[in-house]
Amino acid sequence: MTRTLRALPTLLKIGIAEAIAYRAEMLVWVLSTTMPFVMWVMWSAVAQVSPVVGQSGRAYGSAAFSAYFLCTFMVRQIVASWASWEMNFEVRQGTLAMRLLRPIHPVISYAMGHLAALPLRFAVATPVAVALVLTAAAELPHDPRIWALWVPCMVGAWLVAFFSNIAVGTLCFFMESSLKVMEVWLACLMVFSGYLIPLDLFPPALRVVAELLPFRYQIGLPVEVMTGRYAFAEAARLVAIQWAWAAGLIVLSFALWRTGVKRFQAYGG
Amino acid sequence: MISVRGLKKHYRVHKRAPGLRAAVKSLFKREYTTVPAVDGIDFEIKPGERVGFLGPNGAGKTTTLKVLSGLLYPSEGEVRVDGHLPQKREVAFLSKIMLVMGQKQQLLWDLPPADTFELNRAIYDVPRDEMKKRLGNLVELLAIGDVIQKPTRQLSLGERMKCELAAALVHGPKVLFLDEPTIGLDVSMQVVMREFIRTYNEQFGATLILTSHYMDDVAALCPRVIVIDKGRLSYDGGLAELVQRVRPEKRVAFRLSAAVPLAQLEALGKVVRHDAAEAVLQVPMDQVNTVVGKALASLPVKDLTVENPPLEEVMSELFSRSRADAAGKGRAA
Numbered sequence: 001m002t003r004t005l006r007a008l009p010t011l012l013k014i015g016i017a018e019a020i021a022y023r024a025e026m027l028v029w030v031l032s033t034t035m036p037f038v039m040w041v042m043w044s045a046v047a048q049v050s051p052v053v054g055q056s057g058r059a060y061g062s063a064a065f066s067a068y069f070l071c072t073f074m075v076r077q078i079v080a081s082w083a084s085w086e087m088n089f090e091v092r093q094g095t096l097a098m099r100l101l102r103p104i105h106p107v108i109s110y111a112m113g114h115l116a117a118l119p120l121r122f123a124v125a126t127p128v129a130v131a132l133v134l135t136a137a138a139e140l141p142h143d144p145r146i147w148a149l150w151v152p153c154m155v156g157a158w159l160v161a162f163f164s165n166i167a168v169g170t171l172c173f174f175m176e177s178s179l180k181v182m183e184v185w186l187a188c189l190m191v192f193s194g195y196l197i198p199l200d201l202f203p204p205a206l207r208v209v210a211e212l213l214p215f216r217y218q219i220g221l222p223v224e225v226m227t228g229r230y231a232f233a234e235a236a237r238l239v240a241i242q243w244a245w246a247a248g249l250i251v252l253s254f255a256l257w258r259t260g261v262k263r264f265q266a267y268g269g
Numbered sequence: 270m271i272s273v274r275g276l277k278k279h280y281r282v283h284k285r286a287p288g289l290r291a292a293v294k295s296l297f298k299r300e301y302t303t304v305p306a307v308d309g310i311d312f313e314i315k316p317g318e319r320v321g322f323l324g325p326n327g328a329g330k331t332t333t334l335k336v337l338s339g340l341l342y343p344s345e346g347e348v349r350v351d352g353h354l355p356q357k358r359e360v361a362f363l364s365k366i367m368l369v370m371g372q373k374q375q376l377l378w379d380l381p382p383a384d385t386f387e388l389n390r391a392i393y394d395v396p397r398d399e400m401k402k403r404l405g406n407l408v409e410l411l412a413i414g415d416v417i418q419k420p421t422r423q424l425s426l427g428e429r430m431k432c433e434l435a436a437a438l439v440h441g442p443k444v445l446f447l448d449e450p451t452i453g454l455d456v457s458m459q460v461v462m463r464e465f466i467r468t469y470n471e472q473f474g475a476t477l478i479l480t481s482h483y484m485d486d487v488a489a490l491c492p493r494v495i496v497i498d499k500g501r502l503s504y505d506g507g508l509a510e511l512v513q514r515v516r517p518e519k520r521v522a523f524r525l526s527a528a529v530p531l532a533q534l535e536a537l538g539k540v541v542r543h544d545a546a547e548a549v550l551q552v553p554m555d556q557v558n559t560v561v562g563k564a565l566a567s568l569p570v571k572d573l574t575v576e577n578p579p580l581e582e583v584m585s586e587l588f589s590r591s592r593a594d595a596a597g598k599g600r601a602a
Binding site for chain 2: 151264265
């Protein structure tokens, strides 16, 4: 374990070098997450016609939608995960073999690759954060405890996103390809995470379903915490549930990995 | 160092006929067959040995290497490498071995090989001073000083393979599995790679298992060969003994000062090649002296050499005999 910890800075350094090797491509990829902007424009137009009131009784005007979707863009940038696609590709091509030969768990090397992309993603998120403060500061919480809680909430969101990708990715050991499963997962993420519509605007029955699923803990919860949707105690309760999901997904991912890797056939070569 | 007992590796493979109908049918009912890639093999390899795995395509050589390196779980049997069960993939085991696959790469495609070396240094926890010394040695032996700073994608195949080998060795593995390490390389680069592999084995006493379709690789590097065919071990011993067993004959090549009629050559042995200036005969091992004596007495010989038949031919004959045996058994059944 200490050996792995010693290797992490180098893994991160090399990962960053890899992430920025194709500068233009990386930037285009990062900027391709435009859906929150589309939804921002759409919901702002709706709010101008008539005020939108959520289940909580909160009224959403243009400024509230601005804050919500700018935060959604930032959260999505930071918690983005592509591990499932990487795993499917590497298992089908047999190139996972090169990761398996190294004395470091492949899940850790995938995680380092994701963390290495963060500096560039933060760089893209920063101007959006500035725009958020300039245009919708009134929508943001003023309780410093909420902002202190936002940090573990973002870490929890990253863990939920990354390990749900790993869990779905490991299914390719059992079913040849799990990309279609990932597409279904993504479709659910779009609907139930609050990525396209704030969960507060969901019909009550659908909202109950959304609250029982892990998707909201990946995007919706950090955005709601950032936009002052909850008092500290409620936010802390939800972050605790989020971390429970993260822990469950970590356990599930490693259990699936342990069983699945025995079925790896190392095609090619 | 390596002990393999009753190793079996069977794959379950989805099988279906071509066409849309079969594709739709397979959606509801899948048919699987079990392919015995390795079907019960045993061998032992001592520390520092260089062993060549030979066999036709699909014989089970690469599967065996993958089991030995911990990539595949054996279906049956026990494999130990320096006391470790490879499939457990313990850190101590992975730090001692490396598998180099000519058709797979570990070099980071968009970064210079120097970055992969640094990554491996960190992962294998090699002290920086030791790394500097070791890498200096590898760079010198492989003559890659001027390429390790270029992005991997811009290197030629030969440069890339040399860097692959360097990347595989920065942690000083005690056991090296080489699967077609010279594939696609030109003849001079193959020689460089062979020399390097031999030097590494001699300097560090590393155990080496090699598979290659280039028989020159095996002949140059491996005093011992293990022949695997259809997942079974069909020979384990010296390369020279194998050649003798399969082709107990020698090739006698003559350079001639004048043309000789074919009939005159046929009286001495089986004619392999014949033109005005040269003739090659294949003769049984125990008749070489007699044939040479007769040839020198009756032919206008300028020069003469006695050699083994080419290894490619020997192997080709061995594998075609094995296929013929299998076909015979199939018909009998």
